[in-house]
Amino acid sequence: MSTQATTEQKPAPPPIEKIKIKVDGRDIEVPKAMPDWQGKLQPTTMLQACQIAGIDVPHYCYHPKLPIAGNCRMCLVEFGTPAMGPDRKPVLNPDGTSKILRSVLPYEPSTPRGAIACATPISPGMEIYPNSPATKVMREAVLESLLINHPLDCPICDQAGECKLQEYSVDYGKAGSRFIEPKVHKPKAVDLGPRIVLDDERCILCTRCIRFTKDVVGDDKLGVVNRGSYNSIAAYPGTTFDNNYTLNTVDICPVGALTSKDFRFKMRVWFLKETKSLCTSCGTGCNTIVGSREEVMYRYEPRENDAVNSTWMCDSGRLNYKWVNREDRLSKVQGSKLKVQSQEKAWSVAIRDISEILRKAAAGSVAFVASARQTNEELYLLKKLATKSNAITDSVPRIGEGDRLLLNADRNPNSTGSRLIGISGEKMGSNLSKIAEGIRSGSIKTLIVFGEDVTKHGIGADLLAKLENLIVSDILPNATTAAAHYLLPGCAHVEKRGSFVNVKGRVQRFMQALQPKGNARAEWEFLHELVFNVTGQNGYVTIEGLFNQMSKEVPAFNGVSWAGLGDAGVTIQI
Amino acid sequence: MIVPRKNLTFWERLYLPAIASGFKVTARHFRNTVFKGNTVANDLSGGFYPEKKWVVAEGYRGAPYLVKDPEGNTKCVSCQLCEFVCPPKAIKITPPGPAGTADRPNAEKMPKEFEINMLRCIFCGYCQEVCPEEAIFLQKDYSLNAESRQELIYNKEKLLELGGVHQDKIWKWKHKAEEAKEQTTFPVAK
């Protein structure tokens, strides 16, 4: 089982023929064909060849995960092909190398002619000149034309700072403008959909958004209307751009034409600290980047991981972060049985009391309800506690409606982890009624709840009142936390490190972006102390050590290490 | 770059002539100040500070304030570049959020709150230099006083009041709005 932990589960592709070309004067070998946006093999383009050579070719409409349109002309490069004699054999220079004919205008041989790198396939012996003077002139011209009607909105534009037009203007553009006529003004702040604002003036008509929603989402809503300088993006009349993936168009929009209503005017992007994280809204486990500044989380952005979410994520998951910043987050150790008032001492007293309760508990008198939103490491430590007191454990299932793209019906981020570690059985939630019954009959005297409001899942307030000890850890207040005898404030996933297993068995880790709120502590930290107090087993005090220990002890994780997870994660057999 | 060091002569290495000339310079200033009353304050403003306030020269970098355009509107659009560039992190801007809240046409955005902590400010002028809207200027105030630290954190209202009106020559947003208005009749028919 352990040997099957690999990053990709695809069979090795058949070897692809390589061809020799020259990029910027350097000889390189590139495969003749490369996967396109759908993963099908297509002839390698000049842009891909340049990327292999480590040279960036500026581009707007080209996106590796979208069909090629070739309409922005930004990736124009000068190139040359081997000259062919009338005998269809290469013409040689006196020194034996093959003669290269630079591409020129057919009717004006002294003028270089560029080709769009994103859509021109390479051929053997080709030479690409991505930094030649002619290429630079072409880029300047393209940028100048793109900027003709582009407004000077940068100070009020949310894209500023991550805007390709800004970046390329600095890198490749002309210093001054020669355009003195009035700019064409188009509608601003157009309400394109419930989550999207369109600024038509800023649009450079790369059609990335149109292609995305048509070809990736399959919701053909957007198109270009009007003619000439008055070209603008619009949703088809009478409809609104409202599918569950609209916010991806904000990410792929190279300028500030499409902006997110949620993020609009909230924070400039250059302030945001970017932390690699995961989306916790469903079992897919989309890779994300958390943007935060001064302990406030501002946004999620998808992070590329071809094994999970390509470069996309759904709107529902992306906007499901606001609870992190909520004012009423639990930040104090409290509870009706906690005897100290001072928060400085509260943790040590609470941990001591809970350890005492768990040590003295008779076998079978303890039950655990641990959320499938907890990390593997936390579930693993909880499982250790449960095993010690021979407790009955379960998680709460969350089922919604899935779609064919990313959104999974399982709305817990770590159901698989919970099952693999043994907190929940094959059918999640089947033990909840047994726990309720045990409390009712009095056989279960101590209930430990992590991250769930059990009053909504069959264990009502009347049952909670019968318990001798109710130990709850959560991050937001609810009916269960209100009834808790000991309430331990935990951390949101952006405030700690840990790992999840998605529905397809991919183990992925996430990093800490924010500091815990108030006196809250990461669950695995205090669980580690509890496990030591109750079982006497010492463990690791770092998340790395803890994960590696878990991977040794839990069969499903055998052979996986924290470092080995990397940014993209590892798929395990489930 | 390597600057070749001059080889010192014996007298220079002895250090004594340097001591003598150092004494000469300091003694001259001492004498002129004590006996002739030549002080910087007398030269510049003809008296001493609280009675005779120093009149600063053009281009003096005093306290940074926000300015209004001649129509009385806030010029700042909350781009937060000054906040970013500020070396001592004296500026704190609260962006307006999705609503935008601009008090003039076409500029969709203005700060919800704009605070400069004058205790932190080092009067470097980066904010003025970076501002794309000519909305913040280092003005001539050099003597800022308060009875608490809190008082020296100037908010948007106070900064705008102290900053006064900037005689804008460009009228960026107004011109843009006018231009757009001219174009509404053509060619997109309503």
Place this chain on the structure above:
Amino acid sequence: MFQTIFNTISSWSPLTQFTFWSAIKVFGVFGVAMTIVAYAVLAERKISAFIQDRVGPNRVSLPLIGSIPFLGPLLTRWGIWQPLADGVKSFIKEDFTPSYVRKAYYWLAPAITFVPALVVIAVIPFGSYIGNQKMVIADLDVGILYSFGIISLGVYGIVLAGYASNSKYPFLGGIRSSAQLISYEIAMGMSVVPIFLVTQQLNLSAIVEYQAQYGWFALPFCARELTPLSFMIWPFALISFFIFLVSGFAETNRLPFDLPESETELVAGYNTEYSSIKFALFFMGEYANIIAGAGMMVTLFLGGWSVPGLSDAAIAKTHIAVGVAHILIFLFKVFFLIAIVIWVRWMFPRFRYDQLMDLGWRRFIPVALANILIVAVIVWAVTTFSNETKPALAHSAYQVNK
């Protein structure tokens, strides 16, 4: 009336008398020393201001003081009350203790810096006699050794401050300071050895009496009795004086040797993390050190309380006015040296650290060693080949007192 008081006092037991006089001298010297510290700060500010075309503090005054006839208008000028205001200010300023400092040492360091400077003053003879009382608090036979021992304690305060502050600039300042003080301690210690070779005494009072008799080491003409020896060792005494003076600058962390607190590099060096009265203690410690250093120089090289025409301690025993004049003469010399120390600050740029070390170890120490050797040879030659016996002390009374 004085006579009756003196008579009463002389009727006490010797121990009680000693304690009584010592207490008076301690309080007197402490009071005067602290006043000089306070006004040295004012002097520094005024002189600095004049050199920089400013006027310095000139506004502080007490309420109603201007209404005193004649004197009042004068007392409100020149910032005469500035030291008082500064003192009050440093007491009522926020005393901020950063969270990361090592608290016990952090509190201890200012005191350790301040105290040694005051303790050194105990052995400096600040006058000859008033009545039968010698004008020195502790007339130690090993006076100079004692003072060198105590002065080197001052470095602990600075090093401790650097260590206790637990942040990088103070730490660097502390390290620099300890290296600097140790380096110059050696040069300073060796520079005074020629004086002891000549006087054959370690007692500072005796050295002053020697100078009153045979001429100041720095200026042999100021003597009751000119001797060839004084002139033979004059150049070497001047070298000694020079080394002692420069080392004094280094020891007190004054420009051009203020590397431990060089503002342009280390913020404020070892006292970066200090505020309020703790900072003031460092500050006052620096000036107390300057005063102690000036006192030492006056005692060792500039003839202490003596001045030509008024250099007989015996007269002071009978005439209280002469005793008082001796004290004033001593103070005048000290003020003169303090003024030089302040002035020098504006004449030199700061040395580089390697230049500082180079000067200390590779110039001063060899020169001081050679100086000792030459003076030893001269003293040996004079005592061996001349008719005179070895230089004797003018006041055998001094020896009798022992």
